[in-house]
Every structure is written in structure tokens, then in C-alpha cells.
Amino acid sequence: MTTPEHRAASQAARESYGRLVAWLASRCGDIPLAEDAVADALEAALRQWPESGVPANPEAWLLTAARRRVIDGQRRRATRRAGEPVLTQQADEVAALRREAQEAAAVPFREHLPDRRLELLFVCAHPAIPADVRTPLMLQTVLGLNAERIGSALLVKPATMGQRLVRAKKRVREAGIPFERPAPEELPERLGYVLDAIYAAYGTGWEMGEGTGLAWEAIWLARLVVALLPDAAEGLGLYALMLHCEARRGARRDETGAFVPLEAQATTAWDHELILEAEKALWLASKRRTPGPYQLEASIQSIHAHRARSGVTDWAGVERLYAVLAREYPSLGATVGWAASRGRVGQPREGLALLASIPAARVARHQPYWAVRAFLLGAAGELAEARGAYERAAGLATDEAVRRWLLAQRPAESGEG
Amino acid sequence: MKVMMLILETPDDFASRDDGPAAQEYWDAWNSYMKTIDDKVVGGAVLELPERAATIRVANGERQIQDGPWADSKEALGGYIMFEVDRFEDAVELASTCPSATRGGAVELRPIRPMPPK
Numbered sequence: 001m002t003t004p005e006h007r008a009a010s011q012a013a014r015e016s017y018g019r020l021v022a023w024l025a026s027r028c029g030d031i032p033l034a035e036d037a038v039a040d041a042l043e044a045a046l047r048q049w050p051e052s053g054v055p056a057n058p059e060a061w062l063l064t065a066a067r068r069r070v071i072d073g074q075r076r077r078a079t080r081r082a083g084e085p086v087l088t089q090q091a092d093e094v095a096a097l098r099r100e101a102q103e104a105a106a107v108p109f110r111e112h113l114p115d116r117r118l119e120l121l122f123v124c125a126h127p128a129i130p131a132d133v134r135t136p137l138m139l140q141t142v143l144g145l146n147a148e149r150i151g152s153a154l155l156v157k158p159a160t161m162g163q164r165l166v167r168a169k170k171r172v173r174e175a176g177i178p179f180e181r182p183a184p185e186e187l188p189e190r191l192g193y194v195l196d197a198i199y200a201a202y203g204t205g206w207e208m209g210e211g212t213g214l215a216w217e218a219i220w221l222a223r224l225v226v227a228l229l230p231d232a233a234e235g236l237g238l239y240a241l242m243l244h245c246e247a248r249r250g251a252r253r254d255e256t257g258a259f260v261p262l263e264a265q266a267t268t269a270w271d272h273e274l275i276l277e278a279e280k281a282l283w284l285a286s287k288r289r290t291p292g293p294y295q296l297e298a299s300i301q302s303i304h305a306h307r308a309r310s311g312v313t314d315w316a317g318v319e320r321l322y323a324v325l326a327r328e329y330p331s332l333g334a335t336v337g338w339a340a341s342r343g344r345v346g347q348p349r350e351g352l353a354l355l356a357s358i359p360a361a362r363v364a365r366h367q368p369y370w371a372v373r374a375f376l377l378g379a380a381g382e383l384a385e386a387r388g389a390y391e392r393a394a395g396l397a398t399d400e401a402v403r404r405w406l407l408a409q410r411p412a413e414s415g416e417g
Numbered sequence: 418m419k420v421m422m423l424i425l426e427t428p429d430d431f432a433s434r435d436d437g438p439a440a441q442e443y444w445d446a447w448n449s450y451m452k453t454i455d456d457k458v459v460g461g462a463v464l465e466l467p468e469r470a471a472t473i474r475v476a477n478g479e480r481q482i483q484d485g486p487w488a489d490s491k492e493a494l495g496g497y498i499m500f501e502v503d504r505f506e507d508a509v510e511l512a513s514t515c516p517s518a519t520r521g522g523a524v525e526l527r528p529i530r531p532m533p534p535k
Contacts, residue, residue, distance in 0.1 A: 155509050365453065365510070388452075395449035400519050407445050 016059050017042070018142040018224075022120040023063075023113055024070050026179035031141055031169040033073045034066075038144075041065035063113065117142055118228040119179040121221070125193035126177050133168045134197040140165055142224075143217055153204040153214045188290075191229070195238045195294060198222050202242050205398075215246060226281070236285035237295030243278035244301035247271040259405040267308035275305050293329035296321055300337070315344040326354075332362060332369075340372040348379035367396040371406060383411040419459065419501055419529035420508040424515070426495035426522045431466050446516040454511050460499035467493035492522050499529070 017038060024034035041062045055061040123129075124137040136154065139145045151161035171177075182190040198221045205213025222239040229235055251269035254260050282298050300321045307313050322338035335354055342351035355363075355373055363369040374389035387410045394406040433439035451458075472483045486493050495517065502508050508526050518524045 155513055156506055157509060160506070364456075391449040392452050394446070395451070395453035396514055398514050398519060400446075403446060403449070403516075403519070404442070407442075407449065 016062060017144040018117050018120075019059070019113065019115060020063060020066055021141055021144075022116040022179075024066060025123075025141070026116040026119055028070055028074065029176070029179070030073075030173050032166070033070055035141065035144075037066040037069035037073065038062070040069050059113075115228065116179060117224060119181060121194050121225065122182060122190055123172055123177050123179055125190070125197045126172075127190075127193065128175050128177060129168055129171065131193075133164050134193065135200045136161060136165055137168050138194075138197055138221060139201060139214065139217060141169075142221065145214075145217065150214075153201070187232075188234075191225075191232055191234060194225065195222075195234055198225070199238060199242070199294075202245075206245075215242070215249075218242060219246065231288060233285040233288035233290045234292040234294050236281045236288075237292060237298045240278040240281040240285065240298035241294055241301055243274045243281065244298060244305055247274035247278065247305070253401065257401060259399075259401040261405070262304060263313060270305070270308060272308070275308070278302070278305070293325060293331075293334075296325045296329070300325075313344075315341060319345050332358065332366065336366075336368050336372050339376065343372075343376045343379050348376040351376045352380065365396060367393055370396060374406070374409070378409075378411060384413075386411055387413065418503070418505070419499055420505060421527050421529055422498045422500060422508065422512055422515070423494060423525040423527070424496045424498065424517045424522070425492035425524060426517050427492055427520070430517065430520060430522055431493070431495065434466075443516075446520070450514060450516050453514065454498075454500075457500050457502055457507075457511060458498055459501045461497055463496040464494060467495075495522075 020038045020041070021031070021034045024037060025031045028034060044065055045058070045062060049055075049058075120141055121138060124141060125134045129137065136147075136150045139150050140147070147162040147165060148158040150156075150165075151158040154161070156164075181187070198218050201214040201221070202218035203213075204215075206215070219239070219242050222235065222242060225232065225235040226239050247270050248262065248265060250271065251265040251267075252260055278298065279302060282295065282302055285295050285298075300318055303314050303317050303321070319338070319341035322334065322341045326334040326338040335358055339351040339354040342348065342354065352373070355369065355376070358369070370389050370393035374386050374393055377383075377386035377389055390406050390410045394403045397403040397406060430443065433443040467486045468484075470484075470486045472485065472487045474481045474483075500508050500511060502511070505526070505528060512518060512524045512526055515524050
């Protein structure tokens with residue numbers, strides 16, 4: 001369905017869109033104004049280019065058109081305020097606009113257009129922005145996705161998602177969140193917020209096929225972070241983690257469309273180019289000597305990928321890494337992963353004890369928890385309980401193939417066989 | 418708040434309700450789903466097949482009774498579930514794993530309008 005030409009075109013549009021929005025927003029501090037201006041410019045381009053031909057430097061053309069619209073927009077706002085008594089403020093604004101217009105005119109070409117997308121990512125994942133709107137904000141401002149696409153992936157009604165985005169952008173302007181890279185002492189924590197927001201996008205629709213979730217959008221954003229902040233080990237770690245997972249997407253279905261779990265996948269069905277890129281990123285990360293949770297998670301996936309060469313999975317190694325992850329960087333996912341790996345090394349009861357340490361309210365609708373619990377109960381010989389847990393996991397599945405697989409794993413009801 | 422989930426099923430889904438192996442899969446999916454939502458459900462029902470519906474209209478003093486459901490569309494109402502949730506978004510999450518939504522049909526969510534006190 002997506003031809004290479006189509007992909008190249010959308011890649012170029014995405015590249016231009018984010019660069020233009022980031023640069024304009026960093027100048028005027030007003031994300032909606034920058035977005036509208038770029039959208040108008042793209043629309044004008046689609047109208048004019050078929051007749052006049054594509055300009056030699058399309059991005060410079062878009063920038064000029066978008067810049068004109070930003071200045072128009074600011075002038076309109078200044079005029080609206082003309083009735084207000086604060087005349088000095090208005091004069092300041094007009095002077096600022098004139099300065100802006102002069103500076104803008106002096107930046108004609110892309111080579112001179114500073115890439116402010118990283119700064120925009122830091123704005124989107126700023127602590128003053130509510131955590132649940134950071135991912136949507138990035139997807140919209142940097143990639144240009146609409147509220148319907150974002151809402152569908154994140155399970156929010158599009159109208160509600162649209163309102164949240166409007167509020168968040170207003171907050172950026174009103175709180176005066178600066179478009180700048182954090183100071184070195186703040187960087188690890190602030191980058192953590194950016195990476196968490198990117199990974200949240202990756203997790204959407206993971207169970208389902210390509211096209212449902214935002215996996216490639218997340219990988220694209222991580223690649224951007226790696227390119228603009230090459231010394232950040234955790235950025236590389238997240239990039240490696242997502243590539244490793246993505247490399248196995250095709251292997252998660254057999255020819256009949258049935259679900260295939262990781263340990264049963266044919267390694268020939270994995271995307272070895274993506275695995276190679278993941279291993280390279282992880283190796284570069286390790287050279288920075290600043291460990292972190294994403295590098296640990298990527299290392300676990302690296303062990304799984306190694307089965308392609310060795311033919312076996314080093315479950316003891318997986319279990320050791322999960323133990324470190326769960327102790328050093330506790331999270332629901334780390335505990336569940338550790339519990340599952342205890343089951344793989346013949347300690348299902350220890351795994352169940354780990355699961356029992358999680359408050360019930362946190363896992364009531366957490367599908368991986370129920371799938372792991374079912375597996376551990378089965379391995380421990382608690383067949384009736386395992387049956388119930390498999391059903392619970394199946395009930396939380398969003399993909400029919402996964403649901404069918406989980407229901408097929410149920411041990412037979414006792415007394416029937 | 419209360420949110421009503423209208424379950425819009427496909428002809429395939431209606432057919433599989435009473436069809437041997439397909440029925441096993443249909444009811445397994447529904448039973449496993451119901452287990453995950455039971456603490457949020459305050460009401461609901463499974464409706465018989467759309468063929469058993471009657472639609473009644475009275476206009477300009479004329480009465481018209483028609484066999485079948487009110488709308489002639491691919492999906493038909495197969496049942497409903499009433500949720501009690503804190504936010505509408507919670508209902509969206511509960512709906513996203515509903516078998517009708519994942520098996521080619523759809524579900525529609527509507528908040529229940531509180532009636533004014535008498």
C-alpha cells in the first residue's frame with residue numbers, strides 16, 4: 001500500500017513540517033500560530049506547485065510563506081489589543097514584530113534554518129505539561145498528526161483529545177516555557193520525560209498490526225533524539241529497545257494469522273537489518289558509560305535476538321537483567337517481566353510472589369500481568385487458577401489472534417478429562 | 418457517571434452465536450471479556466436476533482409496523498451494557514477490548530443524561 005515514493009514524500013513532508021513548526025514556535029512562543037502558519041503554507045504549496053512547478057528549494061518556499069502568516073497573525077493580535085489601554089505594550093509588540101520580520105527575512109535557506117525540534121520536544125515533555133498530554137503534544141507539533149489519529153491510538157475521544165491539546169499549547173504560551181535545551185545538571189531528568197513520552201507512543205497498539213499504533217512515529221522521534229543528542233546513552237538505549245521489538249513484528253503471526261509468542265518465533269522471520277541497527281545503537285550507548293533503564297531493557301531484547309545465532313535463549317541472563325532493572329528502576333513492567341523470567345528459570349512460585357507484591361488496583365486491567373500470572377500458575381501446577389487467569393488475560397486482549405491464543409493455552413477443566 | 422455501550426454486531430457474529438465451534442469461540446470471547454468488566458457493569462442484556470425485531474411508526478394518523486430493526490445497516494444492535502465509571506475515558510478503555518469491536522463489528526458509547534429531580 002505504501003510505495004517507496006509515497007514513503008519518501010511523507011518522510012520529506014514530516015521532516016519539513018516539524019522543522020518549520022519548531023523554528024517558528026521557538027521564535028513566537030505560540031505553537032498553534034506556528035502550526036496554522038505551516039499548515040496554510042503546505043496547503044498553498046499543494047495549490048500552487050502543480051501549476052507553477054515545484055520550487056528549487058521547496059522548504060525555503062514553505063518557510064517564507066509560513067513566516068508571512070505568522071507575522072500576519074501576530075499583527076492581527078496586536079490590532080485586536082489596540083483598544084486596550086496598555087499602549088506601551090502594543091508599541092513594544094509592533095517593534096518586536098518588525099524585528100522579527102527583519103530577522104526572518106535574513107534566514108532564507110534551510111542550511112541557515114536552525115533545527116529547533118529537540119527544543120520543541122523538551123517543551124512538549126516539560127514538567128509544567130501534564131504527563132498524559134506530553135505524548136500527544138509531541139505527535140502533533142513535531143509530526144503533524146491529527147487529534148483523531150492520536151486519540152484512536154491513545155484511547156481518547158478525538159474531540160476530547162483536541163481540547164487537551166489546545167489547553168496544553170495555551171499553557172506553553174502562558175507559562176512562558178522556554179524553547180531551550182535544559183542545563184547539563186537537569187538534562188538526564190528532562191530527557192527522561194522526553195523518552196518516556198516517546199516510549200508511550202511506541203506501546204500503543206503493540207498487540208495489533210502495523211498501522212494501528214504509533215510504533216514508527218515513536219521510532220522516528222527516537223531517531224531524531226539520537227541525531228540531535230548523540231551523547232545521550234538513554235536515547236540510544238530507547239532507540240535500540242524499540243528497534244529490537246519492531247524487528248519481530250512480522251514473526252508474531254504465522255501464515256494463518258495466528259499469534260506466535262516470542263519463544264516460538266522462527267528467527268528467520270525476524271528483520272535482521274533492524275536487529276543490526278539496534279545492536280549498533282546499544283553498543284554506542286554502552287560506550288557512554290551512563291547506564292539506565294532503557295539500555296537495560298534493550299539488553300534484555302538483545303539476549304532474545306541472540307537466539308538467531310545460538311539457537312537457545314539465555315533465560316538466566318534475561319532473569320539477571322530483569323532483577324537489576326526491577327531493583328534499580330522499579331516499574332510495573334519491570335516487576336511483571338522479572339516475574340515471567342523467574343518462571344522461565346524454573347522458579348514459578350518466586351515469580352508469583354513477585355506479582356503478589358503489586359497492589360491489585362494497578363493490575364486489574366493490565367493485560368501482561370494476567371498473561372504472566374496465567375503462565376506462572378500453569379507452571380506451578382495450579383491449573384484451575386491458571387485457567388481463570390488465562391481467561392482474564394484473553395478478556396483484556398485488543399487483538400483477536402492474541403485472544404484466541406490465550407484461550408487455547410487454558411489447561412483443561414479438572415474432572416472433565 | 419453512567420455510560421451506555423450499544424453493541425453493534427455483524428451478521429457473522431449473530432450467526433456464530435448458535436453454530437457449534439464458532440459458538441464456542443464467540444461465547445469464550447464474551448465470557449472472558451465480561452470477567453474483566455464485571456465491577457463496572459450496572460446493567461445490560463443480550464438481544465435476540467434482529468430478524469425478531471419489529472419497528473413501529475405512527476405518522477399522520479397512519480400506523481406502520483415493519484419487520485426487522487429500524488435501520489438497514491451492516492451491523493445491528495445485539496445487546497447493551499451499562500457502565501458506571503468515573504470518566505467517559507474509562508468507558509472508552511472498557512469498550513476497546515469488547516469482542517464486538519475487535520471482531521469486525523462496533524460499539525457505540527453514550528453518556529446517560531441524568532434526569533432532573535421530580
